[in-house]
Amino acid sequence: MIKALLTLKNKTEKKLIVEWAQQFNYCLFFNPSDTVDYPYSTFPNRLVFADEQIPINNQNVFQSLKNRLNELNTELYGYLSYDIKEQTHQVIGKNTAQINWPNSVFFKPKAVIDFDDKNVQITSQNAYDIKQEIELYLKNKQWTDDHNKIHSFKAFFDEDEYINTVKKLQNHILEGDIYEINFCINYEVSASYFNPLATFFKLSKHSPTPFASFLKCNSKYVLCASPERFIKFENDKIISQPIKGTAKRSSETKTDNQLKEELYSSEKERAENMMIVDLVRNDLAQSSIPGSVKVEELFGIYSFKYVHQMISTIASIPKPGTHVVDIIEKAFPMGSMTGAPKKRAIELIDHYENVKRSVFSGSIGYISNEVFDFNVVIRSIYFDAKTLKLNFEVGSAITYDSDPEAEYAECQLKAEAIKNILEL
Numbered sequence: 213m214i215k216a217l218l219t220l221k222n223k224t225e226k227k228l229i230v231e232w233a234q235q236f237n238y239c240l241f242f243n244p245s246d247t248v249d250y251p252y253s254t255f256p257n258r259l260v261f262a263d264e265q266i267p268i269n270n271q272n273v274f275q276s277l278k279n280r281l282n283e284l285n286t287e288l289y290g291y292l293s294y295d296i297k298e299q300t301h302q303v304i305g306k307n308t309a310q311i312n313w314p315n316s317v318f319f320k321p322k323a324v325i326d327f328d329d330k331n332v333q334i335t336s337q338n339a340y341d342i343k344q345e346i347e348l349y350l351k352n353k354q355w356t357d358d359h360n361k362i363h364s365f366k367a368f369f370d371e372d373e374y375i376n377t378v379k380k381l382q383n384h385i386l387e388g389d390i391y392e393i394n395f396c397i398n399y400e401v402s403a404s405y406f407n408p409l410a411t412f413f414k415l416s417k418h419s420p421t422p423f424a425s426f427l428k429c430n431s432k433y434v435l436c437a438s439p440e441r442f443i444k445f446e447n448d449k450i451i452s453q454p455i456k457g458t459a460k461r462s463s464e465t466k467t468d469n470q471l472k473e474e475l476y477s478s479e480k481e482r483a484e485n486m487m488i489v490d491l492v493r494n495d496l497a498q499s500s501i502p503g504s505v506k507v508e509e510l511f512g513i514y515s516f517k518y519v520h521q522m523i524s525t526i527a528s529i530p531k532p533g534t535h536v537v538d539i540i541e542k543a544f545p546m547g548s549m550t551g552a553p554k555k556r557a558i559e560l561i562d563h564y565e566n567v568k569r570s571v572f573s574g575s576i577g578y579i580s581n582e583v584f585d586f587n588v589v590i591r592s593i594y595f596d597a598k599t600l601k602l603n604f605e606v607g608s609a610i611t612y613d614s615d616p617e618a619e620y621a622e623c624q625l626k627a628e629a630i631k632n633i634l635e636l
Contacts, residue, residue, distance in 0.1 A: 214339040215335050216343040219331055220330055227413055229259065229332065230409065238262045238430075240425060241260075241425065243426065250422045262321050265429075268318060274540070281579065288578065288580070291571055291575060292316050292540075295568060299315075300545070301554070311570060334346075362406075363402040363404065368398045374397065374616075375616040377564050378620075381393055385611065392487045392557070393609070396606065398565075398567035399605065401634060412426045419516075423436075424436060425438070433594070438588055440453065440523075440548065442577075442586045443584075451527050454492055454524060454548040455523050457522025458475075459519060461520060488552065492547055496543065499534050499542045500528035545574070546573070546575070573605075592604065606630070607623065
């Protein structure tokens, strides 16, 4: 591969380079924040693109992905839909999708463009041609922050329906069906104009996160401000980092530290986090050497721009001969977005939620035969430019001790944050 270097004059040029890449059918841009010292690092600051996806049998995603990796022996980029749970846990969904996403899309990039503060490195067979194209684009184009034309928001649960459903889920917990479940509300957005890339940069500025990503698949887009890693494999080590536990931040240092301490000490948040840690340990054990699964950090508190998060880190060593795809398959979908026990939680999610999750609570990332890294697709906006369909989902973890009214209020706060971005 050939490498070419380009110097950035300002931050706007980075936006224009990502805009230039929108000419391709498939594009994935990782835009991680470096404000948090995230264990095992963040996504790379990277842009990749391609004209075509690689063929994946969406009825047997993991076997098909394994075959493609073995054939191509290269790094692939793309996403896994939550609805692959029909293949991993044999739970056939009854709901319809707001936007019809395939179960997965992966592509082999024409080029890999890596950013740092001042420089761009282009890695490709035709790196110098791409550099010339980008330089010409930067010379002739200016960045514009379009204003979206948003008309209305429609929640698929009103307050009474949500509270009654949470009480039903708590009854399942009382009966011993589950210990915890992630329950979500879908929002449909009416818009006559929407600029996905400009909105993504606004989202990233408002909510900088370690696993932020902008995904384009033909006319469909995901604008993702995820703070959470699903699973990573590097240097013969598997890492999973579920998030359960959130507290607002304060501009007052003393109050902010108190909020941080309250989150760390909260029995409810610790119980939720511990349940998912146990689930992840079980998931990783299926593909790991017995005795190698370790909780490296329990109840770690990490501070983002607007919230403190409780994050635990679980790591293990894979069994000899285990294919990288098998590691992901055994852990999919992520426990932080299902609940415990996982299969029963998935069944109840499908029964009580009223929209197919699709890419939401799925995973975006990259994979080769040696490494992979995937996030949890939350705090995201989904858009289809052909149909002008626009939606997002918010949710929370429900336990027996949850207050249904408080959980609804939490969902409303999360929804309001996304609404504010959409209306900028």
